[in-house]
Amino acid sequence: MVRAPRRDRRDRADRGGCGVSDPSSGAAASEPASTDGEATGRDGDAVGRDRDATETESADATETESAGAPSDREHRRAIETERWLGVAGAALALVGLGVLVRQSSLVLAGAVGAGYAVYARAGDASAPALAVTRTVSDEAPEPGDEVSVTVRAENVGEEALPDLRLVDGVPPGLAVVDGPARVATALRPGTAVTFEYTVRAARGDHEWEPLTAITRDAAGARERTTALDAPTAIACTPELSAGGDLPLRGLTTVHHGRVPTDVGGAGVEFHATREYRRGDPLKRIDWNRRARTGELSTVELREERSATVVLVVDARESAYVAADPDAETAVEASVAAAGQAFSALLDGGDRVGIAALSPIDCWLPPGSGTVHAARGRETLATDPALAPTPSDDRFYRSLWLRRFRRRLPADAQVLFFTPLVDETATAIARRVDAHGHLVTVLSPDPTTAETAGERLTAFERRQRLRALRAGGIRALEWGDDSFPAAVAAATRRWSR
Numbered sequence: 001m002v003r004a005p006r007r008d009r010r011d012r013a014d015r016g017g018c019g020v021s022d023p024s025s026g027a028a029a030s031e032p033a034s035t036d037g038e039a040t041g042r043d044g045d046a047v048g049r050d051r052d053a054t055e056t057e058s059a060d061a062t063e064t065e066s067a068g069a070p071s072d073r074e075h076r077r078a079i080e081t082e083r084w085l086g087v088a089g090a091a092l093a094l095v096g097l098g099v100l101v102r103q104s105s106l107v108l109a110g111a112v113g114a115g116y117a118v119y120a121r122a123g124d125a126s127a128p129a130l131a132v133t134r135t136v137s138d139e140a141p142e143p144g145d146e147v148s149v150t151v152r153a154e155n156v157g158e159e160a161l162p163d164l165r166l167v168d169g170v171p172p173g174l175a176v177v178d179g180p181a182r183v184a185t186a187l188r189p190g191t192a193v194t195f196e197y198t199v200r201a202a203r204g205d206h207e208w209e210p211l212t213a214i215t216r217d218a219a220g221a222r223e224r225t226t227a228l229d230a231p232t233a234i235a236c237t238p239e240l241s242a243g244g245d246l247p248l249r250g251l252t253t254v255h256h257g258r259v260p261t262d263v264g265g266a267g268v269e270f271h272a273t274r275e276y277r278r279g280d281p282l283k284r285i286d287w288n289r290r291a292r293t294g295e296l297s298t299v300e301l302r303e304e305r306s307a308t309v310v311l312v313v314d315a316r317e318s319a320y321v322a323a324d325p326d327a328e329t330a331v332e333a334s335v336a337a338a339g340q341a342f343s344a345l346l347d348g349g350d351r352v353g354i355a356a357l358s359p360i361d362c363w364l365p366p367g368s369g370t371v372h373a374a375r376g377r378e379t380l381a382t383d384p385a386l387a388p389t390p391s392d393d394r395f396y397r398s399l400w401l402r403r404f405r406r407r408l409p410a411d412a413q414v415l416f417f418t419p420l421v422d423e424t425a426t427a428i429a430r431r432v433d434a435h436g437h438l439v440t441v442l443s444p445d446p447t448t449a450e451t452a453g454e455r456l457t458a459f460e461r462r463q464r465l466r467a468l469r470a471g472g473i474r475a476l477e478w479g480d481d482s483f484p485a486a487v488a489a490a491t492r493r494w495s496r
Helices: 038-041 053-068 085-103 104-122 289-291 330-347 372-383 397-407 424-435 452-470 483-494
Strands: 072-075 130-136 146-155 161-169 175-180 182-187 190-200 206-209 207-214 222-229 234-237 256-265 269-275 297-305 310-314 352-359 365-369 412-417 441-443 473-478
Touching: 053 206, 085 104, 130 207, 130 222, 146 161, 146 182, 146 207, 161 190, 206 372, 234 441, 269 372, 310 330, 310 365, 310 397, 330 352, 330 372, 330 483, 352 397, 365 483, 397 424, 424 441, 424 452, 441 452, 452 473, 473 483
Parallel strands: 310 352, 310 412, 412 441, 441 473
Antiparallel strands: 072 222, 130 146, 146 190, 161 182, 161 207, 175 190, 206 234, 207 222, 256 297, 269 297, 352 365
């Protein structure tokens, strides 16, 4: 069982393939980023500040170069790569040793090394003036579709870029399935480079982060990191499909629907018989009893009423687990199952709401109808609380419980979708059930049994399921079987 990475670009931009260093680490991380507009404002105050004259001239040159570039930019000052670290010292040592032993070859070798050291320190990594465009083959793909991404960067400045590395800001929820999202090249003024890669679409709204450009001088002694913005986004909203009838319990509202109650009325299931009253429909008269006893009686059917149901999806960081790195996470499986349940319950006439057990607030009040169905579909597909990757925010269980209980209607049932990877999920299910709301836990199984640790994790999860069932809370799980098949099997088991 593996955990999904957080929403951090550094975890997904593999820059080692083209020799690109991570601009967010080391010395680069300590340098303050500045925008072009801020550079202009500081230019007027340059005289009154203790600033190196060379750096001021470089900032002015950057301002001029960016005038023709359509891409917004954010750059850091050039930093040392330490590629030539120790060369000057070694060269001077050779010169000194050559003088000491009177060997002209050593003095010559040291002089050559000193020349390289001076050459390396004399260069500078200029800020690139690049016009970046990014296009996608489909802006509204279906989940699982492959989307081609084409990135073009043109050098619109007046300086050549002898060493240029480009790393695209792929959204954290999208997996690159073909081609690297990066390139290493050199660009003369007026030339451009284009690279392509393919991502697999996943549920949600996905926005590309700025493209990272890393430039070095010809000697490779200094490098500069620049962020180039080219706004690009895709929206992947899956269709909701009913996943079979879901077993609900108890009396809810007075509206006609499909939850059986202990009240006689209109329905299809036999409930009781009573004395005939004037006006009772003929089809409700018990003619068999009339033939046996000569008395008129009326058959009462078990009345069905609509349910108020709230679907809760566990989207805490601990719930973003999967059987292997290429498998979908438990949160993705829970969202897909919640979508099927949402559609099935609405089709049955029930009032359905959506909530997320997440540090990000997510709440869709129970409702019905086509407009509510569209809102539910949008919530499950694009709400930040249900994103394909976990949030960095901290989750507070007590605060979430208070807010959820305040919102939850008094007659609502709760369908809790959670992988049950920790005791927090079990405790929340028990607390909600203890406050008078019927809770059913529906748990995708992300565990495996390949190692001793994974077998222990699977055992602890099974113990949590047993504890919930022993406490009177219904719980079902599904792994290799589909969610509708698991619901059908549980329905047969619960109806015995």
